Amino acid sequence: MNRRMVLRVLALSLATIAARVGAQQGDRVPVVGLLITHPPVDDVVVDMFRAGMREYQYEDGKNYKLEVRTALGQLGRVPMLIEELVGLPVDVLVVVNEVALDAARQLTRTIPIVMIGFIDDPVELGVIESYGRPGGNITGVFNVHAELSGKRLEILRDALPNLSRVAVLWDAFSERQLKELRGAASALNIQLDLIEIADANDLDEAIKTAKARKAGAVLMNFSPVFWVNRSRIAAIAIETRLPTISDMQVLTHSGCLLSYGTDGAYNWERGAYYVDRLLKGADAAETPVERLSELTLVLNLKTARALGITIPQSILVRADEVIR
Secondary structure, eight states: OOHHHHHHHHHHHHHHHHHHHHHHTSOOOOEEEEEESSSOTTSHHHHHHHHHHHTTTOOBTTTBEEEEEEOTTOGGGHHHHHHHHHHSOOSEEEEOSHHHHHHHHHHOSSSOEEEOSSOOOTTTTTSSSOSSOOOTTEEEEEOOSHHHHHHHHHHHHHHSTTOOEEEEEEOTTSTTHHHHHHHHHHHHTOEEEEEEOOSGGGHHHHHHHHHHTTOSEEEEOOOHHHHHTHHHHHHHHHHTTOOEEESOHHHHHTTOSEEEEEOHHHHHHHHHHHHHHHHTTOOGGGSOOEEOOOEEEEEEHHHHHHHTOOOOHHHHHHOSEEEO
């Protein structure tokens, strides 16, 4: 951290402390900052967080205030948005991926930070000291996507027994998953066609390229780009008659074929649990980090029929949710 950044962090920290002292002297509802990097502020992901907070008797605008900021995919804006939230100040800061978390770590060492979902192993990345005692000002929940990439490929092969070639859509958010995926593909005797996505403008061409290269299906590694463009992806996949699998249920609800991963609503409910604890005085440094372990397999049978695919009974039995 350079001298300019150190001074900036110090100034923000002093402003935060002063504001908190002032708040204690008068009536003030706690303020929770939510930084999302890609979806708009009216996206379902924000609704999920508000619903999670309601589970702990928090109603936005009544006994807490939610301040949402989004970079709308312009990642260079993330530090500025974090700085804006820190300067309000917020009592707790909620972030959704590594880009947002890294920016938050740079700009505040005093405001508690809650990470929600889609963060790779925070101990391995040096974000926290240990799961039981994270240290610093960061706590929350995470899941390890890389370990599930191979399982998704296996599920895809079970759903499509004759599958031999799979196109993999990935970007900077999911590059670490490729190693696990290559190992699984070798064991399953499946050829991978890795197609990198720079931004949403690449999606149409990427899926059409997968079709042209004779891929039998498309596997999407985690990316907020896929979350935001879920309906568009589903439409292109059906148009090109390509089965798809991802880690996010919301893609399957939008028309993709399969998903296997943690429950999105549950992720946000657990995040709200951490916000509640911190607002009630818990120390982030002493609040254990939780690895999400509830995994859900979702099948869109309407999409299967549209693609002319007969889903094996083994998948129908295993599915936690079947969209008919």
